[in-house]
Amino acid sequence: MSYPWKNLSPKDGFMVRQSALLSDIDQQILTFLYQPLIGSAAYSLYMTLWTEIEKDTFWSEGILHAELLSLLNIGMAELYQARIRLEAIGLLKTFLQTDPEKLYVYELQKPQTSKAFFEEDLFSLLLLERIGERKFKQLRNRFSVQPINKDQFAEITKSFLDVYHMNTDQLKQHETLFKSSRSLIGDAAETKISLNADSFDWNFFYNGLNQHYVNRSAITADVRETILTLHHMYAIDELAMQHYILEASDMDTGIIDARKLKKNVVDDFHRENNEKIQLNDVVQQELEVTTATQTQREKELKLQGFSDDDIQMIEASKHYSPAEFMKDIKEQKNGYISKPEEWTLEDIVKKSHLPNPVINILIHYILVVQGKVVFEKGLAYTISNDWAQNEIQTPEAALKKVRDLYQENAEKYKKNQERKQNATASRSNNNYSRNKNVVRKEKLPDWAKEGYQAPKETPVSPEIEKEIQERLARIRNMQKEGE
Numbered sequence: 001m002s003y004p005w006k007n008l009s010p011k012d013g014f015m016v017r018q019s020a021l022l023s024d025i026d027q028q029i030l031t032f033l034y035q036p037l038i039g040s041a042a043y044s045l046y047m048t049l050w051t052e053i054e055k056d057t058f059w060s061e062g063i064l065h066a067e068l069l070s071l072l073n074i075g076m077a078e079l080y081q082a083r084i085r086l087e088a089i090g091l092l093k094t095f096l097q098t099d100p101e102k103l104y105v106y107e108l109q110k111p112q113t114s115k116a117f118f119e120e121d122l123f124s125l126l127l128l129e130r131i132g133e134r135k136f137k138q139l140r141n142r143f144s145v146q147p148i149n150k151d152q153f154a155e156i157t158k159s160f161l162d163v164y165h166m167n168t169d170q171l172k173q174h175e176t177l178f179k180s181s182r183s184l185i186g187d188a189a190e191t192k193i194s195l196n197a198d199s200f201d202w203n204f205f206y207n208g209l210n211q212h213y214v215n216r217s218a219i220t221a222d223v224r225e226t227i228l229t230l231h232h233m234y235a236i237d238e239l240a241m242q243h244y245i246l247e248a249s250d251m252d253t254g255i256i257d258a259r260k261l262k263k264n265v266v267d268d269f270h271r272e273n274n275e276k277i278q279l280n281d282v283v284q285q286e287l288e289v290t291t292a293t294q295t296q297r298e299k300e301l302k303l304q305g306f307s308d309d310d311i312q313m314i315e316a317s318k319h320y321s322p323a324e325f326m327k328d329i330k331e332q333k334n335g336y337i338s339k340p341e342e343w344t345l346e347d348i349v350k351k352s353h354l355p356n357p358v359i360n361i362l363i364h365y366i367l368v369v370q371g372k373v374v375f376e377k378g379l380a381y382t383i384s385n386d387w388a389q390n391e392i393q394t395p396e397a398a399l400k401k402v403r404d405l406y407q408e409n410a411e412k413y414k415k416n417q418e419r420k421q422n423a424t425a426s427r428s429n430n431n432y433s434r435n436k437n438v439v440r441k442e443k444l445p446d447w448a449k450e451g452y453q454a455p456k457e458t459p460v461s462p463e464i465e466k467e468i469q470e471r472l473a474r475i476r477n478m479q480k481e482g483e
Contacts, residue, residue, distance in 0.1 A: 004283075005080035010066035011324055014104035016049045018058045019093075022110060029111045030091075032139055036130040037123070038089055042082040044072055046091055049106055062103075076319075077290060081283040088281065090193060114143035121229040122193050125262065129233075129277040195228045205238040212246055218254050219245075226258045230265045233277055301396065310399055317360035317395045322349055325360040326375065329367050341375040352384045354392065361398035362387070369402065 027047075035043040048071055052060040069079060083106075086092035090112075095105040111117075118124050118140055128136045205227075206216050219227070227245075230236050236244070248261035301311050320328065322345055323337075330337055349359060362383055366372050372379070383405070392398050 005077045008065065008076055008080055009102075009319070009324070010064065010069055010076065011320075012065050012102050012104060013062050014065060014068075014106055015062055016052045016060040017105055017107040018050075018053050019107050020110040022050060022108070026111055029114055029117065029143075032142070033114065033117050033123070033127060034089065034091065034111055037126050038085045038091075039082070041072070041074060041078055042085040045079070045082040046086055046108065048072060049092075049108060053108075077283070077287055081281060081287065084283060085281055088193075118143070120193070121226045121258075121262065122195070122233075125229060125233060125266070126277070128266070195225075195232055197228055200228060200231050201238050205241060208238065208242045209245065212242065214245060214249055215254050218249065218256050220256075223256050223258055223261075226261060230262065234265055234269045236265060304396070306396065306399070313361070313364065314357075314395045314399065317357035317364075320356075320360060322356055322359045322363060326363050326367070329363065333367070335373070338374060340377065344375055344377045344380055348380060348384045352388045354384060354388060355394070357395040358387065358392055358398040359384070361395050361402060365402045365405070369406065 030043065030046065045068075048068065049060075052063060054060075065076075065079070069076065072079065072082075074082070083092065083094065087094060091109050093107040093109060095107065097103040097105070112120070112123070117127075127139070131139070206219075209216065209219075227241055230244075231241065244261055244264055245256060247264055248257045249255070250257065298311055301314065306314070317325070323342075326337055326341070326345060345359075345363075348354075348362075349356075352359070354362075362380065363375065365383070366375055366379060370379075383401075387398065387401060390401070392401060
């Protein structure tokens with residue numbers, strides 16, 4: 001199933017525009033009247049978008065959806081749901097630019113006044129269903145003001161022309177000056193919620209009323225809107241609606257009391273049903289299906305031996321293109337994608353025909369698991385070629401291949417270490433063996449050898465003997481003089 005929020009990426013940029021100046025009273029109306037209808041996530045989204053616009057300006061700076069997700073602490077599906085709830089109730093308009101780059105513009109709409117809100121059947125009935133009768137009356141009183149007693153006070157307010165006199169000829173001279181092609185703040189018309197009238201058979205309804213002598217002209221535009229609202233909210237069909245119209249009609253004047261009509265329908269509904277009207281948008285059911293599917297999938301992946309981190313990686317690989325995925329990893333490592341890396345990645349995407357999530361697992365393996373500084377061309381081609389030939393089509397299958405690679409490298413490293421240790425031990429043993437078997441032979445002096453005979457003495461000549469005696473005599477004389 002293809003969900004609409006899949007087209008929205010955290011990397012998509014957006015800007016916020018304010019169509020009207022929002023005030024403190026607008027914030028109160030949003031908080032007390034709109035929030036029960038749209039939910040806390042949509043309310044937080046509106047307020048967050050509002051704060052992105054600086055004071056006295058009407059456009060925000062460019063922002064990434066990733067920042068919005070982080071601020072609101074929600075996922076992409078919840079963000080999309082909050083956005084369309086604001087759109088449906090008239091608080092937001094969304095515009096999309098696709099060229100030269102993808103860019104959203106979120107235009108905040110001013111909420112209805114409290115008077116318009118309570119006079120709108122759809123909003124007032126939905127609020128009543130959400131908060132109950134006691135709180136509904138309390139809020140209506142909060143936004144009400146006691147009128148001036150016209151019996152006691154006479155209005156003496158001066159009109160504009162009573163105070164100011166205008167030169168109409170001068171106004172005509174500057175008529176072009178007042179015309180501008182630019183839109184002014186507050187130009188946007190108040191958003192009106194329209195309901196589909198095709199599901200209600202008006203001809204059958206009117207024919208039935210004629211039989212009860214109710215004039216068709218009594219069904220004014222306001223009453224018609226009330227009928228449609230009650231039909232959609234409480235599933236009141238044409239026959240039942242005729243009955244309620246008769247109860248709310250004044251037979252003398254022919255006027256239909258819309259307030260009594262709404263009260264009768266609401267009372268009967270809650271008399272027969274012990275539950276409140278649930279306002280679920282079209283995304284709610286898809287979210288529930290997605291959540292259930294995701295939970296089941298996580299269980300299956302855990303049974304296959306994947307950890308929570310593995311499952312998170314598998315899911316993350318599905319939400320980014322390979323270029324975005326690589327860029328994100330590079331930014332986390334304070335790096336950048338070089339041109340050769342871009343070319344390598346483009347070539348692998350084009351030639352391998354591997355799904356994007358599988359390529360993202362490959363990117364993560366090289367840059368994170370292997371800790372490579374760059375997306376190495378040779379390694380990337382080798383692995384992608386292997387995965388293409390083995391028809392790896394899912395991120396979980398790719399993650400299993402990564403495990404195999406990691407295990408294979410770990411075993412190779414272990415064997416190399418064992419081989420080195422064995423080699424070192426072998427050399428040590430060899431040296432020891434050689435030192436043990438070889439006996440060192442010391443060279444003996446001649447006198448210690450067996451059968452040694454001392455050499456015969458040769459007598460000194462008389463001349464040498466005389467010279468020796470003279471040297472000894474001189475030495476003795478030198479010693480005496482020194483004493």
